[in-house]
Amino acid sequence: MNYRKKKIKVGISTGDINGIGIEIFLKVCRKKKLLDFFTPVLFGSTKLCSYYKKILNIEVNNILGIKNLKEIIDYKINVLNIWKEDIRFDLIKINHESGKYPISSLKKATKALKDGKIDVLVTAPVNKKWMNIKEFYFLGHTEYLQNILDGESLMLMIHETLKIALVTHHIPLKNVSSELTIKKIVKSIKILHQSLKIDFSIEKPKIAILGCNPHSGENGLLGEEEKTKIKPAINILFQDQGILVFGPYSPDGFFGNNSYKNFDAVLAMYHDQGLIPFKTLTFNEGVNFTAGLSHIRTSPDHGVAYDIAKKGIANENSFKEAIFNAIKIFKNRKEYMKIISSKSRLL
Known part of the structure; x- marks a missing residue:
């Protein structure tokens, strides 16, 4: 143009x-x-x-x-x-x-x-x-x-090297678990996947999903959300619809060893889980984009x-x-x- x-x-x-x-x-x-x-x-x-x-x-x-x-x-x-x-x-x-x-x-x-x-x-x-x-x-x-x-909105933080979307955002931390549902996680992944294709010209997006609990729940020892909500959502989209979605990953290790560089985008479960690493890595260069609208x-x-x-x-x-x-x-x-x-x- x-x-x-x-x-x-x-x-x-x-x-x-x-x-x-x-x-x-x-x-x-x-x-x-x-x-x-x-x-x-x-x-x-x-x-x-x-x-x-x-x-x-x-x-x-x-x-x-x-x-x-x-x-x-x-x-x-x-x-x-x-x-x-x-x-x-x-x-x-x-x-x-x-x-x-x-x-x-x-x-x-x-x-x-x-x-x-x-x-x-x-x-x-x-x-x-x-x-x-x-x-x-x-x-x-x-x-x-x-x-x-x-449309259906999704908060998506974007930078040339990192994109992080949020399933939940402006709610108290104590309410995150009750707000997380298989349906909501599936919907967030679908919006993110579509946005990556349409808005960022990525033909086959590869998406990482973060866990909710420390160490991604440690097989239920530290929380059940990974087993009961996040993994089922991943299975629905990966096995049934062929979307390249992987996880859930433990956030500390995921960002600590730069695993985020292997994906086109990351989906976090709540506000600070996504915003803290994003702003640490991209501050004064990152952008908040309302995807899905x-x-x-x-x-x-x-x-x-x-x-x-x-x-x-x-x-x-x-x-x-x-x-x-x-x-x-x-x-x-x-x-x-x-x-x-x-x-x-x-x-």
Whole structure:
């Protein structure tokens, strides 16, 4: 695809306006050459950008405020002004009052994504506590997007050298065992397998499954989930459907001896089991991708980082990777559909 003829429109939600989201957005977009490859559309306000430009002393000259998405212009940093009230961003505190802004941004951006006004969505980090207000009942981006878009979502952390998906994610550790079922594990593997084929152009994905308990249960001595839930799910998919899925593996040894390098992706049973090795191995380069949905959404692999916000020292690399991974996945999906269409015409 020639991006100068048709550049992909990358919608971007602000994330928590007291976090580092706008800083990393501005740092990425100030590199003018990057705008040759995509057209950014921030769902927020030009005043918010001006505020951060001033306090961080970031030189960005090609910001364009727009009133509707028909006004988007290539080679500009398009900012859709979605807040009508006059906001003093320097007076906004970290609380439920500030939480309404990332919610508004996310809702507008998601609608634009669903309506085809933007091609992909990149979400800046949010604080789940301050977003959990009466008008917004979702724990995070993944849960909200699952409710709005078509498909079945799967949280998939991606990097050139490692991809890790999660069966369960934003739940207390004490609830993991009860949430794990053969049906849920099978569904997660199927979504992961399909995503690897469609979104990452891997013809025959090879997937590793992690155990739930220490030492993968030690044959039931340290837990039964491997025997009663995980192995049956693997057998269903490997023996009955021919999916190349193996395990369950003990996570410590699996990552300790670099066994993950022998697989196209890994499925973890719960949040920290997958996120700790992923962030240890790829931090500031990894990306959070919501696989399995009808539309593409990515985000950086870090949080709001209040401790360094407004200091100008935030690393924008993961945000940049989120943008370019979204673009790559968009292209891969288009190419996959072309191949499927060509095969159908030959039948």
